[in-house]
Amino acid sequence: MAVTWTISNLERNTDGGVVVAHWRASDVDxxxxxxxxxxxxxxxxxxxxxxxxxxxxxxxxxxxxxxxxVDADAIEASxxxxxxxxxxxxxxxxxxx
Numbered sequence: 644m645a646v647t648w649t650i651s652n653l654e655r656n657t658d659g660g661v662v663v664a665h666w667r668a669s670d671v672d673x674x675x676x677x678x679x680x681x682x683x684x685x686x687x688x689x690x691x692x693x694x695x696x697x698x699x700x701x702x703x704x705x706x707x708x709x710x711x712x713v714d715a716d717a718i719e720a721s722x723x724x725x726x727x728x729x730x731x732x733x734x735x736x737x738x739x740x
Contacts (some may be wrong), residue, residue, distance in 0.1 A: 646670045646719045650705045651680075659686025659697035666709045670722050677725030685713045 650717050654663035662685055669678040685708065688694065695704060709715075 650702050655697050664709050669685045672726045675729035677709050677722035679718050683709050
């Protein structure tokens, strides 16, 4: 099992700087899926060292921006917990008849 991070969409300003990244982190264990998704906001500076034009951004680079902005370890731990709960639920449902 390994958490996979993806970028579903990027929003950019008229200068081509990314201002919002829509991301998802997920993992699969058998029939169960643990996931987390959200957005990250950025304030791009086209004069900063390392600035990347929109056309040159890779998904791997955008994922790195997201992971550097959020608590990636906590998100991945949450996904692991989701899968553990799905595989061994603490609350069971049903009726005895």
